[in-house]
Amino acid sequence: MKILLLDGTEKIENSNNNYSKIIEAQFQKREDEIETIILRDKNINSCIGCFNCWVKTPGICVIKDEAQELAGKFINSDLVIYLTPIIFGGYSFQLKKAVDRMLPLISPFFQKINGEIHHKGRYKKYPIILGIGVADNIADNEVKIFRKLVERNGINFHSKNDNSIIIMKKENKEEIENKINNFIDKVGV
Numbered sequence: 001m002k003i004l005l006l007d008g009t010e011k012i013e014n015s016n017n018n019y020s021k022i023i024e025a026q027f028q029k030r031e032d033e034i035e036t037i038i039l040r041d042k043n044i045n046s047c048i049g050c051f052n053c054w055v056k057t058p059g060i061c062v063i064k065d066e067a068q069e070l071a072g073k074f075i076n077s078d079l080v081i082y083l084t085p086i087i088f089g090g091y092s093f094q095l096k097k098a099v100d101r102m103l104p105l106i107s108p109f110f111q112k113i114n115g116e117i118h119h120k121g122r123y124k125k126y127p128i129i130l131g132i133g134v135a136d137n138i139a140d141n142e143v144k145i146f147r148k149l150v151e152r153n154g155i156n157f158h159s160k161n162d163n164s165i166i167i168m169k170k171e172n173k174e175e176i177e178n179k180i181n182n183f184i185d186k187v188g189v
Helices: 019-029 067-075 094-101 140-156 173-187
Strands: 004-008 033-038 080-084 106-113 116-122 126-134 162-168
Touching: 004 019, 004 067, 019 033, 019 080, 019 126, 019 173, 033 067, 067 126, 080 094, 116 140, 126 140, 126 173, 140 162, 162 173
Parallel strands: 004 033, 004 080, 080 126, 126 162
Antiparallel strands: 106 116
């Protein structure tokens, strides 16, 4: 399986809980191919909403930065993992910018999905999306918002399956590994 881990954490976590490394190790045990992109180290500009990726350069963002390469990696993955601190129920700004810049991967045309209007897919295959939110103390409504955000992104990116995991900063490595393994078992990746 080809996995893309988009690390939207804002700083390097302490060595006991370097979440990217723990996640990578769990998938490497299964001999999956996993690539981690540390978003804070990348030059990714914000989407400007020009929609030229639909009209002038279909499928390709007109902004020349590292998001163009990221979009190719995203669509060619079997699983994309969003790793982010949960901020008011949402993603870090680094992850939000990256997700917004994946807009060229969907079509400007619409279709009904479960009674709702969404953009059609541009490609035949889209990755499974897993959102991993990291929090210290978090309210129930923030958890609900985060889970709903991942679910809605999954619908918009035509993911055949999406899921979310909440990691509390106080959890140890084994607890985090168990959550990853439970996801693998549940989704069957």
